[in-house]
Amino acid sequence: MRVALTLSLLALGAVQPPPVAAPRAAMVIRGVSLIDGTGTPARPGISIVVRESRIAAIVAAGAEPPADLVVNGEGLFAIPGLIDAHVHLSGMPWAQRTEQLARVVRGGVTTVFDMAGDVRDTSHLSRAALTGEIDSPAIEYASLMAGPAFFTDPRVIASSRGYRPGEAPWNREVTADTDLVRAIAEAKGAGAHAIKLYAALDAATVARVGTEAARQNIRLVAHATTFPAKPSDLIAAGVKLLAHTPYLVWEGSAPSDDFPKRARGDFAGVPPDGEVMTRLLQSMKDRGVALNPTLWIFAEGPAKDDLAPVRTPWMNAVTRRAQAMGVILSAGTDSMIQGGDAWPMLHRELEAEVAAGLTPMEALVSATSGAARGLGIDGSRGTLAAGQAADIVLTDADPAADIRNTRRIRVVIKDGRLVHQAQIAGGR
Ligand SMILES: [Zn+2]
Missing domain, CATH: 3.20.20.140 (Metal-dependent hydrolases)
Structure with missing residues (x-):
């Protein structure tokens, strides 16, 4: 009886919860072409959300939460480390x-x-x-x-x-x-x-x-x-x-x-x-x-x-x-x-x-x-997917078009940490 009463009081008092902002991410790589490592062709316009050492989510560019560090991935390809x-x-x-x-x-x-x-x-x-x-x-x-x-x-x-x-x-x-x-x-x-x-x-x-x-x-x-x-x-x-x-x-x-x-x-x-x-x-x-x-x-x-x-x-x-x-x-x-x-x-x-x-x-x-x-x-x-280690390489050309493009590295992220960022010749 008591349980039912409590529940009904809660029900009466229930309101729509206020919208909760998505928790802040440590890093977002915004707007890359994603090659996830499974053999699936590149998907353009993707953002990778990193929390701690892992990939928290793969979302459409624009749908990412705020982050401490945003890497502009436009024109870049993301492959697994x-x-x-x-x-x-x-x-x-x-x-x-x-x-x-x-x-x-x-x-x-x-x-x-x-x-x-x-x-x-x-x-x-x-x-x-x-x-x-x-x-x-x-x-x-x-x-x-x-x-x-x-x-x-x-x-x-x-x-x-x-x-x-x-x-x-x-x-x-x-x-x-x-x-x-x-x-x-x-x-x-x-x-x-x-x-x-x-x-x-x-x-x-x-x-x-x-x-x-x-x-x-x-x-x-x-x-x-x-x-x-x-x-x-x-x-x-x-x-x-x-x-x-x-x-x-x-x-x-x-x-x-x-x-x-x-x-x-x-x-x-x-x-x-x-x-x-x-x-x-x-x-x-x-x-x-x-x-x-x-x-x-x-x-x-x-x-x-x-x-x-x-x-x-x-x-x-x-x-x-x-x-x-x-x-x-x-x-x-x-x-x-x-x-x-x-x-x-x-x-x-x-x-x-x-x-x-x-x-x-x-x-x-x-x-x-x-x-x-x-x-x-x-x-x-070995793959870029939610839950995997954030081991991510960004290249400025498509490795699936020419394997030599795995050498065109701009950024290396290992376990969610930026370990390398190339000097960007000519500005980007
Ligand atoms: Zn050996």
Whole structure:
């Protein structure tokens, strides 16, 4: 009775609430052409509303709330901050590496994924990036697992210093006898966001790792062949991202444990459009396994060798087919920046994807939502939509018309913070 009375009094006293002004935003980017990273064509006349570190809303220009900072986006294109899904950050002095990371974020790359190294080093950088101590992309990283034959490699010895090779929690030797429950728990304890399977691992071991990684809920990524395990063995084990298109060729060969030969497969004997590759790409599509092509490094970069004239057309054709068949492509460079080049190499990789036959929009997707999906971070990065991190790049020309326009950067916003604003030549 009492409740009913209260309700009726409230009802009698009810008036239309006064119009409430939309809460003030930290930042509004007004009137851009929006390329949201999903492959949807550019939408002109859009405003992006940023609150704290996130995109609060995407609205029609003119419908935005007042803001502390208004960026005039007229004539500009907004794309998601780019994601390089394959870098290596450790093994360089702090000052040199942080200078590179600052250059990379100014170059439009707002997230990088480190595919193994010294996790002590990488986690320190990752934390400094998170706290704003350094200007840097967000840094996620993997721990490595490989068979005994890999642990004589000088790179893995250097990045395990202080431990017997194979015993560092982030660079772990795995055999049939390894206590995987503990090894995977220690990889997680080291802060790794994923485990990378590298080399000298057979199908049975990979399957055991896959089962335990699923149980402990940590993502698996891998070189596309781990010798003797083939690409299909890795897919069956639950790996979610396969690195280096050329290594897919080993699906068509007898199992080999000669991993130093990984870039020298039988490209002439395994046609890109043949049954073996078709079946493999179809299973990647069906299982949601991403391909991290790393084209540039084999065609023109440090991994180029005498086999390039055969390997390059093969990897281009397979990457193009993967795209056509609906496989997720996650762009990555394996070489975030090269000494003399002012730009992050991701721009070169996107140009290599277009040279391989992808459209500029497909290439852009591979470095935004595609990369985020391959890394399992698509719930927070890789697209421009309400709720996503405010990682936004503004260019003064359309990257979907010409992929080289990803270099025409005017503004970079990372986690809602303006990290770079180009000198505007000729005034705007
Ligand atoms: Zn690599």
